Amino acid sequence: MADAGRIVGEVLASLKEIVTAGMTTREIETYAVERIRARGAVPAFKGYRGYPGSICTSVNEQVVHGIPSSHRLKEGDIVSVDLGVYMNGFYGDAAVTIPVGTVDGADAELIRVTEEALYRGIENAVEGNRLYDISSAVQKHVEGHGFSVVKLFVGHGIGRELHEEPQIPNYGTAGHGARLRKGMALAIEPMVNAGSHEVRILDDGWTAVTVDGKKSAHFEHTVVVTAGKPLILTNFS
DSSP states (O other), X not given: OHHHHHHHHHHHXXXXXXXXXXXXXXXXXXXXXXXXXXXXXXXXXXTGGGOOOSSEEEETTEEEOOOOOSOBOOTTOEXXXXXXXXETTEEEEEXXXXXXXSOOHHHHHHHHHHHHHHHHHHHTOBTTOBHHHHHHHHHHHHHHTTOEEOSSOOEEEOSSSSSEEXXXXXXXXXXXXXXXXXXXXXXXXXXXXXXXXXXXEOTTSSOEEETTOOOEEEOBEEEEOBSSSOEESSOOO
């Protein structure tokens, strides 16, 4: 899993450097797939439950599961890239929201708070804690800054399958949920909306968008629970 996670992190880090106005989301996908395969891994999303893309590229009000296409990015857009790989029997999964050029202050704040919420959640992924300690930490940070956590989609366990138990909501009451044990692998992934938490699915059957048309951000890491500081397998910082 460390090998798979490292590839995910490296590819997302490279995307943060090359995404620019004028690129299409399909060009982002092509760039990512070339680098995944060059490292000896396989894109995990292609064909998963019928998904047509190899990565997810969700622009502006698109929350998650945006399908790469000929859509061309503009200055001031934000694009969330969710990327998974399969290698040697195990999966890695992470996501990052990337500003396209210079974004306005409100969008920069949305991105910052969502990433901070991810790390607030990760800080609670330690042996002996409860699952919803992660969820509560994410929710408190997000709502404390006036944003909304998406409730329709959740984080998840990960390992020999891309999605495993337990489900990890981004909202909940601390002290509840399954007891965390050393060695658990979790994909923690806050999805945060500038407005309402409500989302709807487009006619393509995949792309989730905010009901109110306001922007959304998404960050994710694959993390291993330890007795001390959680181990992030997908570092892209």
